[in-house]
Amino acid sequence: MDIEGLDIDKEIGKVGKVICEHDKKKGLLIPILHRIQEDYGYLPGEALERLSKKLDLPLAEIYAVASFYHQFHFSPRGKKIVRVCMGTACHVRGAGKVLEKLQERFKIEVGETTEDLTMTLETVGCVGCCGLAPVVTVNDDVVGELTQKKMEGLIKMIEEEGE
Ligand code: FES
Structure with missing residues (x-):
């Protein structure tokens, strides 16, 4: 093919424009994901599919970006997000038992949400x-200072949230 009439600036410009549009969409992606999560408490699959179509970005790319950030969640979250500190001081002072008690009482594992979305x-x-x-x-x-008695109060407070 004859390249005598090749306008290299024009060729770069075309690619540059495509890259620019793609970057612009990617730049919008994170703030939009934040908005969706603020409204729904997580990122519903259907919302991501619609976003993919709207921005004309592959769904896999949207999932890849959202998965990279730990603050995004793909399933509904509880009204109360209870985090048991497993740092050294807490570990030494019985964090394992605190965790066990919460798991037993609410019948969920770490990373899970109760069916009624309480916690x-x-x-x-x-x-x-x-x-x-x-x-x-x-x-x-x-x-803090989660004694047995305080644990009961905490559990009661969480349970009341679900009523
Ligand atoms: S280890 Fe520091 S607050 Fe739990």
Whole structure:
């Protein structure tokens, strides 16, 4: 093929435009994912499919981006996000028992959500309140010095949320 009439700037420009549009869409993706998660509490599959069509981005690419960030979730979350601190101080002061008790009482494993969406159970590294060990966080609140009695109060508070 004769390349005498080749306009290299034009060729680069075409690709540059494509890259630019693709980057623009990718730049929009994360704020949109945040909005969806704010509205629904997680990223419903159907919402991602619709987003894929709207932005003309492959669904796999959207999932790859969303999976990269731990703050995005692909299944419904509980009203209370309970995180048991498994840092050293909490571990030494009985975090394992705290976790066990929550698992038994709500019949879920770490990473799961109760069927009625009352609570999601997670573990976390040190939350910086080692003096209060053992510690759990409930949404943004820290509940520390979890004695047996305090555990009962915590469980009751979570259960009431589901009623
Ligand atoms: S180890 Fe649990 S708060 Fe530091």
